[in-house]
Amino acid sequence: MLSELRTSKLSPQKYYELYMRTFDELRKLEIFFKDETKRGRTNADLYELVQHAGNILPRLYLLCTVASVYIKSKEAPAKDILKDLVEMSRGVQHPVRGLFLRSYLSQISRDKLPDIGSEYEGEGGTVMDAVEFVLQNFTEMNKLWVRMQHQGPAREKERREKERRELRDLVGKNLHVLSQLEGVDLDMYKDVVLPRVLEQVVNCKDEIAQYYLMDCIIQVFPDDYHLQTLETLLGACPQLQPTVDVKTVMSQLMERLSNYAASSSEVLPDLLHVEAFAKLSSAVVKVIEAQPDMPLVGAVSLHVALLTFTLRVHVDRLDYVDQVLGACVKKLEGKGKVKDSKATKQIVALLSAPLEKYNDVVTVLRLTNYSKVMEHLDYETNKVMAVVIIQSIMKNNTSISSSEKVDALFELLKELIKDSEGAPSMDEIDEDDFMEEQNLVARLVHMLVNKDHEEMFKILTTARKHFGQGGPKRLKFTLPPLIFAALKLVRCLQGHDAGDEALVSPKKIFQFLHQTVEALSTVPAPELALRLYLQCAEAASDCSLEPVAYEFFTQAFLLYEEEIADSRAQVTAMQLIIGTLQRTYVFGVENRDTLTHKATGYSAKLLKKPDQCRAVYACSHLFWLEEDGGTQDGERVLLCLKRALRIANAAQQMSSVTRGSSGPLTLFVEILNKYLYYFEKGIPQVTSNLIQGLLELIGTELQSENTAQDRAVDAFFASTRRYIQFQKQKGDDLAERYSSIQVVSPP
Amino acid sequence: MVLVLALGDLHIPHRAPDLPAKFKSMLVPGKIQHIISPGNLCIKEVHDYLKSLCPDLHVTRGEYDEDLRYPESEQLKIGEFKLGICHGHQVIPWGDLDSLAMLQRQLDVDILITGHTHQFKAYKHEGGVIINPGSATGAYSSISYDINPSFVLMDIDGLRVVVYVYELIDGEVKVDKIDFKKPQTAA
Numbered sequence: 027m028l029s030e031l032r033t034s035k036l037s038p039q040k041y042y043e044l045y046m047r048t049f050d051e052l053r054k055l056e057i058f059f060k061d062e063t064k065r066g067r068t069n070a071d072l073y074e075l076v077q078h079a080g081n082i083l084p085r086l087y088l089l090c091t092v093a094s095v096y097i098k099s100k101e102a103p104a105k106d107i108l109k110d111l112v113e114m115s116r117g118v119q120h121p122v123r124g125l126f127l128r129s130y131l132s133q134i135s136r137d138k139l140p141d142i143g144s145e146y147e148g149e150g151g152t153v154m155d156a157v158e159f160v161l162q163n164f165t166e167m168n169k170l171w172v173r174m175q176h177q178g179p180a181r182e183k184e185r186r187e188k189e190r191r192e193l194r195d196l197v198g199k200n201l202h203v204l205s206q207l208e209g210v211d212l213d214m215y216k217d218v219v220l221p222r223v224l225e226q227v228v229n230c231k232d233e234i235a236q237y238y239l240m241d242c243i244i245q246v247f248p249d250d251y252h253l254q255t256l257e258t259l260l261g262a263c264p265q266l267q268p269t270v271d272v273k274t275v276m277s278q279l280m281e282r283l284s285n286y287a288a289s290s291s292e293v294l295p296d297l298l299h300v301e302a303f304a305k306l307s308s309a310v311v312k313v314i315e316a317q318p319d320m321p322l323v324g325a326v327s328l329h330v331a332l333l334t335f336t337l338r339v340h341v342d343r344l345d346y347v348d349q350v351l352g353a354c355v356k357k358l359e360g361k362g363k364v365k366d367s368k369a370t371k372q373i374v375a376l377l378s379a380p381l382e383k384y385n386d387v388v389t390v391l392r393l394t395n396y397s398k399v400m401e402h403l404d405y406e407t408n409k410v411m412a413v414v415i416i417q418s419i420m421k422n423n424t425s426i427s428s429s430e431k432v433d434a435l436f437e438l439l440k441e442l443i444k445d446s447e448g449a450p451s452m453d454e455i456d457e458d459d460f461m462e463e464q465n466l467v468a469r470l471v472h473m474l475v476n477k478d479h480e481e482m483f484k485i486l487t488t489a490r491k492h493f494g495q496g497g498p499k500r501l502k503f504t505l506p507p508l509i510f511a512a513l514k515l516v517r518c519l520q521g522h523d524a525g526d527e528a529l530v531s532p533k534k535i536f537q538f539l540h541q542t543v544e545a546l547s548t549v550p551a552p553e554l555a556l557r558l559y560l561q562c563a564e565a566a567s568d569c570s571l572e573p574v575a576y577e578f579f580t581q582a583f584l585l586y587e588e589e590i591a592d593s594r595a596q597v598t599a600m601q602l603i604i605g606t607l608q609r610t611y612v613f614g615v616e617n618r619d620t621l622t623h624k625a626t627g628y629s630a631k632l633l634k635k636p637d638q639c640r641a642v643y644a645c646s647h648l649f650w651l652e653e654d655g656g657t658q659d660g661e662r663v664l665l666c667l668k669r670a671l672r673i674a675n676a677a678q679q680m681s682s683v684t685r686g687s688s689g690p691l692t693l694f695v696e697i698l699n700k701y702l703y704y705f706e707k708g709i710p711q712v713t714s715n716l717i718q719g720l721l722e723l724i725g726t727e728l729q730s731e732n733t734a735q736d737r738a739v740d741a742f743f744a745s746t747r748r749y750i751q752f753q754k755q756k757g758d759d760l761a762e763r764y765s766s767i768q769v770v771s772p773p
Numbered sequence: 774m775v776l777v778l779a780l781g782d783l784h785i786p787h788r789a790p791d792l793p794a795k796f797k798s799m800l801v802p803g804k805i806q807h808i809i810s811p812g813n814l815c816i817k818e819v820h821d822y823l824k825s826l827c828p829d830l831h832v833t834r835g836e837y838d839e840d841l842r843y844p845e846s847e848q849l850k851i852g853e854f855k856l857g858i859c860h861g862h863q864v865i866p867w868g869d870l871d872s873l874a875m876l877q878r879q880l881d882v883d884i885l886i887t888g889h890t891h892q893f894k895a896y897k898h899e900g901g902v903i904i905n906p907g908s909a910t911g912a913y914s915s916i917s918y919d920i921n922p923s924f925v926l927m928d929i930d931g932l933r934v935v936v937y938v939y940e941l942i943d944g945e946v947k948v949d950k951i952d953f954k955k956p957q958t959a960a
Contacts, residue, residue: 420790465816468786506787510913517918557836564915598836598862605865609916644865652866692879699875706871738881745878745900752899 027051028084031123038122038192045126049133052091059095069096082117086127089114094134097146104140105151108159111135116166121174122193128167129196132203135159142209153209157218160207164200165226168239171197172232190234197235198242205246215251216258224262233269240266240275249286252279253300260309264316272313273324277331280306284338297339303346306332311353322357322364326372329354333376337383344392347380351395363404370407373399377411387419388426391434400438405449412439413463416470427476429484436492442467443504444495452499464503471507482515483530483538490542502551505542509558512539513565520569532569536562540577547581552589556582556599560606567610575610576617579603583624593633600629600641608647611656618657622648626666635677639693643670643700650707663704664711670697671720690734694724695742702750706760714766721747721769775852776804778827780924781811781860781888782908784837785819789910793922795946796909796939802826805926807851811888811906812860813837835860835888848880852929853955857882861889861905867916874898883955884927884934892917893925893938895951902953904936911941932957 027048036044063069072092079085093111097104111131118124139159140151147153174190204210204219220243227239240262244252252259259279263272283302287293297303310328314320333350340346354376364370377399380390390396403411415438419426426435436443442463474489476482486508493504516532528534539562547555563578586599604625613621625648629641646666649659674693698720704712724743747769754764778800785791792800805827812835814820820840824830834843846859857880864872868890877885883901891914893907907923914920922941927934936951 461816462818465786465818469790472786472790503786510788513915514913561915568915601863601865602836605862605867606915608866647866696875696879699878703871703875738879741881742879745881749874749878749899 028079028087029081031087031126032081032083034120034122036122038189041122041126042192045130048087049130052087052130055088056091056094059092063095063099069099069101072096083123083127086111086115086118087130090127090131090134094138097135097138097150100146100150103150104138104146105155105159108135108139108151108155112159112162112166115163119170121170121177124170125167125193125196128163128170129199132160132163132199136203139203139207141207144208153207153214154218156207157204157210157214160200160203161219161222164197164204164223167197167200168226168230168235172230172235175232175234187234194234194238198238198246201239201242201246205248212251212254215247216255220255220258224258228262228265231267233267236266237270237275240270241278244275244279244282249282250296252283253286253296253302256300256302256305260305260312263309264312268317268319272317273328273331276306276309276313276328277334280331280335284335287339294339303336303340303343306335307349307353314357321369322361322366323369323372325357326354326369326376329357330372330375330379333379337379341383344389348393348395351376351393351399355395355398358399358402361402364402365404370403373403374407374411378414381415381418385418385422387415387422387424387435388431390415391431391438397434397437405441405446408441409463412442413466415439416442416466419473420469424473425476426474426485428481429488432474432485432488432492436489439467443492443500445497460499461503464500467500468503468507471504471511474511479515479519480529483535486512486515487538490538494545498549501546501549502554505546506554506558509539509542509561512542513561516565516569532566532571533574536566536571536574540581543581547585547589550589552585553595553599556585556590557602559585560602564606564610567612570612572612572614572617575612576621579607579621583621583628586628593637596632597637597641600625600632601644604629604641604644604648608651611651611653630669630673635673635680636693639670639673639677640696642666642673643697646670646700646704650704650709660704660709660711663709667697667700667704667712670700690736690739691724691727692736692739692742694720694727695739695746698724699746702746705763706753714763717767721767775806775929777807777809777851777856777927777929778805778924779809779811779886779904779906779927780909781886781906782813782835782891782912782914783819783910784813784815784908784912785910787815787837788912792909793911793941795941795944796922796924799939799946800826807831807849809856809858809886811835811858811886812843813888815839831858833858833860836862846876846880848882853932854884854929854934855882857885859885859887861887868892870894870896870898870903873903874900877901877903884953890914890916891920893923893940895925895936895938897953902934902936906938907940 030044031048059072062072069092073089073096076088076092077085079088090111093107096102097107115128115131118127138146139156140146140153141156142153171190171193174186178186201223210219223243227236230236263276266272287297310332313328314325329350333347336346336350364373377396380393381387384390400408400411426432440446441449471489474485476485489508493501493508496504512535516535519530519532543555543558543562546558559578559582563575563582566575566578582603586603590596590599607621607625626642626645629645630638632638632641643666646663649657649662649666651657674697677693701712701717701720705717728740728743750764750767750769754761783789783792802825806829808823808827808830810823810832812833814832815835815837816839820832831847831849832843833847834845845863846857848855848857857877859876861867864876866872873885873887877900885901885903887903887905890905891908891912892905894903894905896903904925906925908914908920909922909924911920911922924939926937926939928937932955934953936953938949940947
């Protein structure tokens with residue numbers, strides 16, 4: 027059977043099966059040998075005898091088997107026997123056969139090594155001997171393993187490499203054995219084991235072996251050993267073959283160390299003492315220098331691994347984090363916008379890691395190298411990253427509370443906020459995407475807050491400066507939220523008279539507001555600007571700043587006159603102007619007159635008659651301000667209502683001429699309701715006679731043949747009459763006044 | 774039992790970044806049969822979000838709404854109730870209950886949902902009920918100071934409607950409820 031093991035024809039898998047069967051048989055043989063010794067044969071004899079076997083391979087297997095019994099008997103020192111075996115095994119230089127043979131040797135010798143505390147210590151040797159034995163076996167096995175790479179024709183290289191990988195654990199086992207030895211303490215490891223192993227690893231110059239063995243060392247030996255030998259271990263990395271995936275090796279190591287640090291709080295001081303971070307970061311640099319052909323993605327991945335380590339172990343050392351980013355910046359220097367998508371992905375990973383770890387963009391803003399790394403992202407990816415940053419702020423409710431932070435943040439977001447040189451032109455950008463982005467930036471504005479009024483104003487002016495460089499397309503998204511933030515600030519300051527010397531006051535904010543809204547009207551966004559001017563006007567009125575409020579109203583009117591031509595837009599604009607004016611109490615008589623005159627004038631000039639009518643009767647409210655000190659001019663109210671009535675009449679006649687029937691009477695019913703409103707307020711000019719007259723007019727018109735049936739008007743009129751009835755029945759003062767009004771029910 | 778959500782004047786993104794988190798976690802798709810909004814959402818994303826909560830969405834135009842196709846007013850029937858929606862910037866004086874009552878008479882509805890003032894109101898008068906759900910985000914308003922985010926949920930059952938108003942006060946959601954009964958219409 028042993029001679030079968032001499033074959034060269036089997037693949038490693040098959041050879042392994044054969045080996046296992048043989049192994050089992052050899053165990054039985056071992057028992058036989060043991061029995062033999064009981065029957066009088068000495069181990070030395072047996073040892074001599076088996077060497078007569080014809081071929082070297084079976085001979086050695088037998089020898090090892092006998093040696094197993096021999097060592098156990100302690101008739102000779104373990105160290106001598108082991109030395110003998112490991113030397114003699116050199117006789118088998120065929121890689122596969124040699125590997126399995128030595129593996130057998132390793133297996134049977136495992137429990138017989140003269141380790142500290144083992145029964146074989148002392149006479150049998152010391153742990154040094156055990157280490158020596160294992161190291162030698164390891165070295166020889168590695169040599170055999172590496173030799174496999176070069177056997178056979180080049181075209182079969184892939185198959186050979188696959189076979190090598192199947193055998194790798196045989197080699198790695200030795201390292202396991204070393205790690206299990208009690209006697210291999212930190213000093214032994216540092217002085218003997220690691221240097222020897224690393225020497226073999228580096229010198230074999232074989233990519234597969236180096237990668238596997240480095241990984242093995244890291245996995246097999248304890249973390250505190252790695253910590254204490256960090257420099258040596260890392261020192262080997264630049265010396266490895268360029269094709270070895272050293273970044274994975276180093277990442278493994280860093281991951282282990284970070285897990286180690288996380289496992290107990292006592293570890294951290296060790297890490298600091300040993301200056302793990304410094305060693306790791308300089309190792310990264312050395313590796314990159316040693317491999318000038320390393321692709322960019324490799325270099326960046328190394329930095330990502332180091333950053334992950336730093337964030338896990340030294341999370342509060344922002345300076346370390348910044349250092350890692352800085353090292354990456356140096357590597358990226360001169361490369362401009364990175365085009366390789368894999369490298370870009372790694373850069374994104376590098377940038378996202380601190381965001382996710384700290385969940386606080388403000389902390390990330392303190393990393394001076396962050397923006398420099400971001401510069402190297404191509405346009406699209408940079409924007410994606412910027413969006414990620416904003417989303418992080420929104421999700422974590424982070425406040426950006428100073429103008430410096432705003433500056434730093436907007437620097438990171440600059441591709442979103444303004445057009446840079448490398449950006450594609452406006453035509454190429456998808457409209458919907460653009461809107462979504464800009465709306466996101468708008469939402470961000472609400473996160474720029476500080477309770478201190480001066481700082482808040484600084485924040486607003488800083489943001490305004492940045493947004494101002496964004497070009498016309500962006501302004502209508504970015505400026506409105508700034509304006510409302512400013513209006514909120516005005517409210518905070520209302521009532522506090524800080525005087526003209528203060529750095530921030532309502533007046534100063536209104537100046538800011540004026541310029542900002544003005545920028546919008548030139549975009550052009552006149553309707554939006556009009557609305558915002560009116561908001562500012564009302565706010566100024568609340569602050570009792572008459573000239574400021576007047577100025578805002580003027581601007582609103584100017585926009586109306588010059589920029590708003592669409593009739594529907596005009597109707598809404600008038601509603602807003604009248605509505606705002608109705609609420610402002612700050613104006614003196616002259617100013618108020620000018621503005622109301624303008625309002626009523628424009629109302630009467632709206633295109634469609636019904637719109638005119640409605641706007642004019644809305645104007646009536648301009649002459650009846652409810653709150654103290656407000657104008658209450660019954661004459662002008664009535665004038666408006668009468669004018670509205672005339673317009674309604676005209677509308678009716680027009681409708682009658684053009685369509686052959688009078689138009690809907692809804693306008694009349696609306697005006698009737700307005701009469702009732704003022705009647706109840708007690709305006710003397712709105713008499714019950716007037717109301718009666720209108721009631722009857724409507725009633726007649728509704729029954730006239732010329733009038734088209736309109737359910738809505740009927741219902742409206744009916745509910746109005748119901749309302750009057752209700753008021754009459756209430757039995758209070760109002761009811762008194764209503765008493766003279768007769769409600770005629772339709773037949 | 775028909776659940777109708779009424780919320781408006783969100784003013785996203787001009788005046789608020791988003792609905793308050795506590796409101797968002799309460800608004801779950803599939804529970805509500807109708808959503809009514811007087812307007813001022815203002816962007817498509819908000820419309821889509823509301824649509825995801827309930828496909829039957831009715832929105833009227835607020836003066837800052839991006840979508841110009843929303844109607845100025847709308848009427849719909851839910852159960853025994855006729856509801857009307859209008860943003861309210863069209864009704865001057867703004868927030869004046871008598872003038873809003875006039876609009877209600879004109880639309881001939883039992884319940885008028887309106888907005889613009891950002892102030893919650895539930896006002897019963899001779900012609901019906903006027904409900905202003907306030908601003909769901911507590912957005913700045915030139916009309917009202919110190920606004921808490923609020924919205925309204927109506928439970929319409931036959932001739933009765935229970936109006937639940939949800940308000941976010943100092944970080945906590947407070948609920949209040951008001952009952953309205955519609956008189957049986959005479960034959």
